[in-house]
Every structure is written in structure tokens, then in C-alpha cells.
Amino acid sequence: MLQAIGSKVKGFWKEEEGLGTLEVILIIGVTLIIALIFKKQITALVTNLLSSVNTKSEEFFK
Template identity: 55%
Template sequence: MLTFAWSKAKDFWKREDGLGMLEMILIIAVIIIIALLFRKELLRIVQRLLTKVDKKSDEVFSDN
């Protein structure tokens, strides 16, 4: 009985079915943590980029 339980435990440990999902969840968690830590800097970068895009689009469309 004990050897049967031990073999089932080994088999469960060797299976890699859910390993891909666990890795994806961990990667997403790390990305979210980094985004939260640097959110002010990220917001400033995005705002700067959007301002540049707005200025360039005004230049393009005002030259008619």
C-alpha cells in the first residue's frame, strides 16, 4: 500500500501538464509587480510619447 502511494506521488511529481500555466502566471505576476513599482515613470513616458505624436500629427495635418 505504501509503495503504491509512493509511486503515485512520484508519478504526480514527474508530470508536467500544468507547468506551462504556472510559468505563465509567475511571469504575469512579475510583470505586474514591475509595472506597479515603476508606474509613475511608465505614465510619464507614455504621456511624453502621446504628446510627441499629437504635435507631429498637428504638423502633418496643418501643412495642407
């Protein structure tokens, strides 16, 4: 009985079907967690970059 359970667990562990989906879900989850942790810094960076682009484009079109 214990050997049968052990072989099923080993078979499940070695099975790679659907593993790509799990990896994508984990990557998305980690990315969201990092984005939430650094939300203020990311917002400040994007705002700074957009204002810089706006300033440079105004200089270019003058």
C-alpha cells in the first residue's frame, strides 16, 4: 500500500504536463507582489519619466 502511494507521488512529481502554466502563474504572482511592495517608487519613477519625455518633446518641437 505504501509503495503504491510512493510510486503515485513519484509519478506525479515527474509528470511535467501543466508545469508551464504553473510557472507562468507563479511569475505573475511574484511580479504583482513586487509591484505592490514598490508601488510608490514605481509610480514616482513613471511620473518622472513621463515628465522628462514631455519636457524633451516640447524642446524638440520649439
